[in-house]
Amino acid sequence: MPLRRLTSYSLRTKLFFSHLLVALIVTFTFVAAAFAVPTLLERQPFVAAGLADLVTASFGRAFLYLTLATILAVVVAAVASLFVAGRITTPVHRMLAATRRVSAGRYEERVPISEEDELGELSRGFNAMAAALEEGERQRREFIADVSHELGTPLSTLQGYMEGLMDGVIEPSEETWGILYSETERMRRLVNDLRQLSRVEAGQLELNIGPAAPAALVRLATESMQPLFTEKGVQLESRLPPDLPPVSADPDRLVQVLTNLLNNALRHTPPGGRVTVEAERQPGRVLLSVRDTGAGIAREHLPHLFERFYRVEKSRSRAGGGSGVGLAISRALVEAMGGAIWAESAGKGEGATFRLTLPVADS
Secondary structure, eight states: OHHHHHSOOOOOHHHHHHHHHHHHHHHHHHHHHHHHHHHHTOOTTTOOHHHHHHHHHHHHHHHHHHHHHHHHHHHHHHHHHHHHHHHHHHHHHHHHHHHHHHHHHOOTTTOOOSSSSHHHHHHHHHHHHHHHHHHHHHHHHHHHHHHHHHHHHHHHHHHHHHHHHHHHHSOOOOOHHHHHHHHHHHHHHHHHHHHHHHHTTTTTSOOOEEEEEEHHHHHHHHHHHHHHHHHTTEEEEEEETTOOOOOOEEHHHHHHHHHHHHHHHHHHHTTOOOEEEEEETTEEEEEEEEESSOOOOGGGGGGGSSSSTTSSSTTTSSTSSSSSOOOHHHHHHHHHOEEEEEESSTTTTEEEEEEEEEEOOOO
8 A cells, every 4th residue: 555545544544454454463473373383393303293293283273262362352453443543533533623613713612621641631732722812812802992992082082173173163272273182192102102012012122131220210210200290299209229239121111111100100199199119129130119009909900900901990081091001011021121010909099009020130
């Protein structure tokens, strides 16, 4: 049988014929022995004729029994091969059918795990892949819906004002032009943030990572944000130990992350509140924290804060805030610099703390 033709058969057929071939080889061996042994005995000069006949007769009876046993072995081998082949190929066929459904867009598809062997591990891997694809599809749909919503609001405002100006219902004024400019600026900021986020997540944003002094970068971020805190009546303070080691980071991007966190804390802290930036040296890393006395965050929202466009209050608009991807950009930048970022809160009304760690720079 040509090798190319053999490889075209199913796995079940290959397993069946492999077991059957072993049984046939055993049978051929017994048959060859049945014909060879009597001939060899007859040719031995030291074997008497009567003894040779006796041995031949005994061997004939033994061969009959071995033949029956061989037939039985062939039958058992065939049944066993079919059983084993079925146990192996059934999960493969299920996975193949599930793969076709997943490729058609049915990402909720899963395969049952019936064995604890390599096939079971393969099924677990397939289910994990399908779950990741399902989650990615969910995020994609939510992302499109969020972008449509975020762009739709300023576009509706612009369209309304433009129609009012064209119909003469709204008089051109400095206030009107200011509103139009703020809405276009809002869309520009959203587009720029999305472009930056996609570049960071794709690893296309160039980072100049090197030793950076965290205390100096914290002072730079707080000094740039101080006028906004003063305007709102929120106290901003820093608590930095004098012996902080340099961290491995891109200075400009770290200032950007700290500014995002400070801006987020300012939006959610009422007048009279306080925002504190703290730092702590830990083994092999430096911990930076931005703590506020604002509205706080419920526990169920904490794992999702760094997702794009995630809002704790679904009805809250973006009119007084950022583009909705600032925290997502912060997480992407921190992770690209080899660090980690997370949020903590005791609950609503208890304030929130955003923490990030960065590795200590090699000396």
